[in-house]
Amino acid sequence: MKPERGPLRVALLGCGVVGSEVVRLLREQADDLAARVGTPLELAGVAVRRPERVRAGVDPALVTTDAQGLVTRDDVDIVVEVIGGIEPARTLMLEAMKTGKSVVTANKALLAEDGATLFAAAREYGADLYYEAAVAGAIPLLRPLRESLVGDHVHRVLGIVNGTTNYILDQMDSGGAGFNEALEEAQALGYAEADPTADVEGFDAAAKAAILAQLAFHTPVTAADVHREGITEVSAADVAGAKGMDCVVKLLAICERVPSEGGRNGRGVSVRVYPAMIPRTHPLASVREAYNAVFVEAESAGSLMFYGAGAGGAPTASAVLGDLVAVARNVVGGTPGPVEVTYAKLPVLPMGETVTRYYIHLDVTDEAGVLATVAEEFARHEVSIQAVRQVGLGEEAQLVVVTHRAPDAALSAVVEGLRGLDSVREVASVMRVEGEE
Amino acid sequence: MKPERGPLRVALLGCGVVGSEVVRLLREQADDLAARVGTPLELAGVAVRRPERVRAGVDPALVTTDAQGLVTRDDVDIVVEVIGGIEPARTLMLEAMKTGKSVVTANKALLAEDGATLFAAAREYGADLYYEAAVAGAIPLLRPLRESLVGDHVHRVLGIVNGTTNYILDQMDSGGAGFNEALEEAQALGYAEADPTADVEGFDAAAKAAILAQLAFHTPVTAADVHREGITEVSAADVAGAKGMDCVVKLLAICERVPSEGGRNGRGVSVRVYPAMIPRTHPLASVREAYNAVFVEAESAGSLMFYGAGAGGAPTASAVLGDLVAVARNVVGGTPGPVEVTYAKLPVLPMGETVTRYYIHLDVTDEAGVLATVAEEFARHEVSIQAVRQVGLGEEAQLVVVTHRAPDAALSAVVEGLRGLDSVREVASVMRVEGEE
Numbered sequence A, B: 001m002k003p004e005r006g007p008l009r010v011a012l013l014g015c016g017v018v019g020s021e022v023v024r025l026l027r028e029q030a031d032d033l034a035a036r037v038g039t040p041l042e043l044a045g046v047a048v049r050r051p052e053r054v055r056a057g058v059d060p061a062l063v064t065t066d067a068q069g070l071v072t073r074d075d076v077d078i079v080v081e082v083i084g085g086i087e088p089a090r091t092l093m094l095e096a097m098k099t100g101k102s103v104v105t106a107n108k109a110l111l112a113e114d115g116a117t118l119f120a121a122a123r124e125y126g127a128d129l130y131y132e133a134a135v136a137g138a139i140p141l142l143r144p145l146r147e148s149l150v151g152d153h154v155h156r157v158l159g160i161v162n163g164t165t166n167y168i169l170d171q172m173d174s175g176g177a178g179f180n181e182a183l184e185e186a187q188a189l190g191y192a193e194a195d196p197t198a199d200v201e202g203f204d205a206a207a208k209a210a211i212l213a214q215l216a217f218h219t220p221v222t223a224a225d226v227h228r229e230g231i232t233e234v235s236a237a238d239v240a241g242a243k244g245m246d247c248v249v250k251l252l253a254i255c256e257r258v259p260s261e262g263g264r265n266g267r268g269v270s271v272r273v274y275p276a277m278i279p280r281t282h283p284l285a286s287v288r289e290a291y292n293a294v295f296v297e298a299e300s301a302g303s304l305m306f307y308g309a310g311a312g313g314a315p316t317a318s319a320v321l322g323d324l325v326a327v328a329r330n331v332v333g334g335t336p337g338p339v340e341v342t343y344a345k346l347p348v349l350p351m352g353e354t355v356t357r358y359y360i361h362l363d364v365t366d367e368a369g370v371l372a373t374v375a376e377e378f379a380r381h382e383v384s385i386q387a388v389r390q391v392g393l394g395e396e397a398q399l400v401v402v403t404h405r406a407p408d409a410a411l412s413a414v415v416e417g418l419r420g421l422d423s424v425r426e427v428a429s430v431m432r433v434e435g436e437e
């Protein structure tokens, strides 16, 4: 039907962990790719920092340090950006789109910080901008959210989107290790980097939460909008407490539509990343080691979960190739794919207004009336208690309290208040409880 | 960029469990849908059998019994088929495509029986034919397989694709119920139909297996090619035996690429449906009640799982709407989406050549030499034993044998042979073991 056209020419920016696997797949899957696109995909050039490095399977003649020149070349149809970071990635992608090229990227940091600029450019120049690999690596997640659930109404997205922290928390849960010990093991096994800040402090998860919230709720969200708490403070006692509740501690990225009285869109969205307890019966609870999974609750589709490897060169490259084929088909067909829409423009609500539940573990003095004093503190902030359990006696006396749902501001005011009580010797553990209705 | 165009007109064939929810979503999601498509979607007509029935939210003026007239009307752009069955659905869809309309369907039976005819028509007339809802209801699965994994190489698909049988097996596992008791409970709760044949005999799962195999391996597969065993013979003893192995029994749809010495495509595909044991640590093991999940193993992406509601009016309609938007965007853009490709044309191998593992539970006489006689029978067919366990003594003496991987023909010859041994009083349970490497 369509006239035959020559091969589509792909410029690859970056040839590291992900880029080198993209090169491999372009070669190994060449026939399948050509069959799906309708014409072969051809590597036009590979931009790197250190051109002298030997790169398996890469024709040295294609390697260049002139990324800027490469993205503006006339014989390039599509640009794949796997350099990472804000600059020069942003400028290169903007240049590419300005000269009519479509872009595939895995760059979560950039999308979460300044996605709006990129989406605006895509719209202005009629270019595609695809980024499946930016969230949860190989797991096909953004495309289903964007395309399959387009006729549905997403209420909530709950995700384990960082493999490093899931590995650490899983070790703490199964082996009883403390955070530092589990982190060292993760580093030794290559699951955590030498500087683990981006992972353990939740920055990586927050970037992904912003991208997911934007897609799920058609509303602009940046990483800076995301309430973020990492896992460095999670103690063996927290994990043991979770076990006692038949729960497990996971670092969750949560994107939630906050309902309003009238109107289907709700009065805003809550986007947050923190360690929380979820029941062991929740599908996310069985996500072990460095795997990722994202649980989506939609009005008609109900509960969905997407599970798989969240990182790694080959899995991430698999997602890049999926996008590359979609973009290539659009180039061949002459129509760009769906552009990011943020027409809902819902406000991102502050954490204090987010409604959640707390688990609070207190070391208390063993006197008559302690429970009454503690309960009084909850009542003062209009937080109602779902269950309370007293453990031990004397010096060891402890109270475990689980609240009903309440605004986070009220819950944290309760914790402040408890800290000030004479009968409370220590607030040993505070953790949010998620994944229940 | 594109000139404004009028609303896209949708003809709905069938307005039952799924169709009535499609109508609801078209109304409730109208704004979101119009934003994504670029123009509103409008219901042009609704074909049913019993026009006199009152249908909530459906304008009676749109209802017709003349489905044939509706699909060929000039003012219809897209046809949604949710009647089900082979005819008149097939003729109606062919007519629609012949007159240039794209089609969205949830009809797994028809696709698995005669998908080739439909795909050929789609290709010939340049029409879209989308069918996400046909497999695993709301779970976005076909689109990820078709589009996201297009640059990858799928080795295996393992799915729980029938909610009724999963509900029954889950009851048998958690409550210790027998098959009949669990079936009755499923019927009482509406999880099983009065005539449960299509579900419990594996016909429904086999249709879905055919559709999945075709997509995963780019090769034509029909329901008749699928080796099919249902769950009616699964006994409480089988389920208990699985527990003893730290496994759970699931009805699995398995699509596997069978490797060959040379060549990446393999020497064929194996497509089968049967109850099998999988380890409790496998992500599919925790799929409870009537949920569905599909586990995909791909070369680069690694292990992926897609989980969600496999049926029900609203979930299925959610998937239909996702397809409808994709098709509508293609109509607006003037280019059809990817056409089903079956360029690989791999043979479907007979079950006897499929390599799998058996769990065999034997009641044996308690004599010296029983184990040797039994082991001899395995050796005769070149099946090697991974583990054997003797339980009980005297009248109660039992052997539990788990094999290594071997061709199914050899494994079933072993079982035949065992039945003929004097020292084997009964072959109490035989079950395949899947989900392990």
Ligand SMILES: NC(=O)c1ccc[n+]([C@@H]2O[C@H](COP(=O)([O-])OP(=O)(O)OC[C@H]3O[C@@H](n4cnc5c(N)ncnc54)[C@H](OP(=O)(O)O)[C@@H]3O)[C@@H](O)[C@H]2O)c1
Pocket (backbone or CB within 6 Å): A013, A014, A015, A016, A017, A018, A019, A047, A048, A049, A050, A051, A053, A065, A067, A081, A082, A083, A084, A085, A088, A106, A107, A108, A109, A133, A134, A137, A310, A311, A312, A313, A316
């Ligand atoms: N790794 C994963 O598992 C994973 C998963 C999901 C998403 N991602 C994302 O994928 C992207 C790439 O990650 P990666 O792990 O592949 O990174 P990487 O291994 O560090 O590779 C980066 C590549 O970019 C090149 N590069 C750096 N600065 C450059 C510049 N100014 N001009 C041209 N080339 C430059 C490097 O060149 P040299 O080779 O010469 O140093 C290297 O080839 C990031 O956005 C990351 O967030 C990665």
Ligand SMILES: NC(=O)c1ccc[n+]([C@@H]2O[C@H](COP(=O)([O-])OP(=O)(O)OC[C@H]3O[C@@H](n4cnc5c(N)ncnc54)[C@H](OP(=O)(O)O)[C@@H]3O)[C@@H](O)[C@H]2O)c1
Pocket (backbone or CB within 6 Å): B013, B014, B015, B016, B017, B018, B019, B047, B048, B049, B050, B051, B053, B065, B067, B081, B082, B083, B084, B085, B088, B106, B107, B108, B109, B133, B134, B137, B310, B311, B312, B313, B316
């Ligand atoms: N239900 C599910 O959970 C589910 C899940 C996945 C896929 N599906 C698939 O979705 C399709 C529809 O299923 P369903 O459960 O919605 O079926 P259903 O409730 O039985 O509805 C069938 C509809 O088709 C109409 N119809 C029957 N014969 C017709 C004819 N000759 N001409 C015009 N209309 C006719 C019926 O009209 P009347 O209303 O007048 O009887 C009814 O509205 C099937 O292919 C099924 O496999 C269903």
